[in-house]
Amino acid sequence: MKKKSMISFGPGASSLILIFVVLALSTLGMLSLMNSRNDIRLSERSVQVTQAVYALQTAAEEKRAALDALLATAAKEAGDQEAYAAALEAALPEDVTWEDGALCWEETDGFRSLSCALEALPLGSPERTRWIRFELTAVTEEVW
DSSP states (O other), X not given: OOOOOOOOOOHHHHHHHHHHHHHHHHHHHHHHHHHHHHHHHHHHHHHHHHHHHHHHXXXXXXXXXXXXXXXXXXXXXXXXXXXXXXXXXXXXXXXXXXXXXXXXXXXXXXXXXXXXXXXXOOTTOSSSEEEEEEEEEEOOOOOO
16 A cells, blocks of 8 residues: 655745735735726826817807907998908907808817818808808927
8 A cells, every 4th residue: 555645834935825815915916006096197188188179179169259249340331242341350359260251270289280271151141250260270399
């Protein structure tokens, strides 16, 4: 008959396993903390970008309202379409251009640019303007 040998782990093996478990849990905890911090930074950046974009859109809508009031005034003063266009062109703010029946301007904050264009509808239309361009672009620098 063969003699069976018993393998026994001494008190050192359980300490090593305990140290390994503690190190593994500490590593996972640090990774979770780093992931949470990165998520917070990303969320804060997302809030900043969203607020900046909404600020540009608000400025564009306020400009549209001012231009609509300008169109209403020009419509009252003008009798026909040509006089309407001439009165409108004379009263436009400096940052708005008149290009082929469209009022064009750009809102920018240095990082983003909102290109806007409104079609000036003919006299007698229920609405005075209609968006034909409302494009947001990011201003980037090429790094080479």
